[in-house]
Amino acid sequence: MGSFDERVADGLAAIRAGGRWRELRPSQLAQAGRIGRDGQGLIDFSSNDYLGLALHPRLAERAADWGHAYGTGAGASRLVTGTNAAHLAIEARVAAFKGTEAALLFASGWQANAAVIPALLAAAPGAAVFTDRLVHASIHAGLSGVRQHRFRHNDLAHLSELLDRHGAAAPARVILVESVYSMDGDRADLPALATLAAAHDAVLIVDEAHATGVLGPGGAGLCHGVPGIALVMGTFSKALGSFGAYVACSALLRDWLVNTCSGFIFTTAPPPPLLGAIDAALDLVPGMTAERTHLANLADRLRAGLAVRGFDTAGSTTQIVPAIIGTEADTLALSARLAGAGMLAAAIRPPTVPAGTSRLRIALRAGHDIADVDRLLEALG
Numbered sequence: 001m002g003s004f005d006e007r008v009a010d011g012l013a014a015i016r017a018g019g020r021w022r023e024l025r026p027s028q029l030a031q032a033g034r035i036g037r038d039g040q041g042l043i044d045f046s047s048n049d050y051l052g053l054a055l056h057p058r059l060a061e062r063a064a065d066w067g068h069a070y071g072t073g074a075g076a077s078r079l080v081t082g083t084n085a086a087h088l089a090i091e092a093r094v095a096a097f098k099g100t101e102a103a104l105l106f107a108s109g110w111q112a113n114a115a116v117i118p119a120l121l122a123a124a125p126g127a128a129v130f131t132d133r134l135v136h137a138s139i140h141a142g143l144s145g146v147r148q149h150r151f152r153h154n155d156l157a158h159l160s161e162l163l164d165r166h167g168a169a170a171p172a173r174v175i176l177v178e179s180v181y182s183m184d185g186d187r188a189d190l191p192a193l194a195t196l197a198a199a200h201d202a203v204l205i206v207d208e209a210h211a212t213g214v215l216g217p218g219g220a221g222l223c224h225g226v227p228g229i230a231l232v233m234g235t236f237s238k239a240l241g242s243f244g245a246y247v248a249c250s251a252l253l254r255d256w257l258v259n260t261c262s263g264f265i266f267t268t269a270p271p272p273p274l275l276g277a278i279d280a281a282l283d284l285v286p287g288m289t290a291e292r293t294h295l296a297n298l299a300d301r302l303r304a305g306l307a308v309r310g311f312d313t314a315g316s317t318t319q320i321v322p323a324i325i326g327t328e329a330d331t332l333a334l335s336a337r338l339a340g341a342g343m344l345a346a347a348i349r350p351p352t353v354p355a356g357t358s359r360l361r362i363a364l365r366a367g368h369d370i371a372d373v374d375r376l377l378e379a380l381g
């Protein structure tokens, strides 16, 4: 039996041998859909700063203003002394934006899913849990140790079958989906899911990480106006240009989370500079219709160009457009070739996506122009 370090080294060697080695490389977001990496300016097709807000001066200014006014840290957890009037004000703004009764802030999207899901399940012991096969790793973190009935991606007939088979005898049923799938860029049929959930007396929970700011009325997401969704989670880290997350739900569920959710109770409140950046983003996002239309047009052009070149784009209808390649080696080679041509399109490999579906995940930013998309298509051609 080796030492702990030897075991770790063996584990790393296995990761390397399996072609799944990952490493951290410094990079810096830049304007106009660019990114700096390894001393090179690249067209960035991999970040989630869809609306360009991460570099918007209004967010940086308000972050600095609120940092000066309220401090750089909140000082304690929300329930001890950490709740600033700004936390409550941002939550009221998020609830209004999402069209829900209430909202609650969390440190990050990953942490929100990991913390909120167990708290909700604690209200319904023994609940049967149904998840789309492609839900994000953070949802699985929230379901650690919980038996999942996983339905084929976006296949509501399969979900219905599983609900009949495993849900009927359970004391409660919970369905977890994303409104936009992060690696495929396709959408869930939320009205149909809500109808199915209602028919089975199931609780529907939706992750809007990639829809928030980009899709729905004024960028409010795809859940906006769809009745029957119990809780929506979303992040400020992608289109909203900063960091942190929210859940939008009824006042009743918010009270439940405030009183039972470990990842809310036992963590320091989000810092005021972050709240300032979120506040500025919430000012800007509803009016960014031109940016949303531009993103949709770029995505249409990219999908059409990829289709002509024989790439499968996996049902994408959003600003996230995958080009499915297949093997990890081919995907890495293509990504490296694009980097050589001045473009960053990260290779996404298992375990992030199913084996055999390694892909370039192309994420469009509002700062891109048509020439950027055409340059990518030419390089892929």
Ligand SMILES: Cc1ncc(COP(=O)(O)O)c(C=O)c1O
Pocket: 108, 109, 110, 111, 113, 136, 138, 178, 182, 207, 209, 210, 235, 236, 237, 244, 245
């Ligand atoms: C669908 C989905 N949910 C949650 C998260 C986590 O959000 P965050 O990056 O804010 O932690 C991500 C992003 O990584 C995501 O793609």
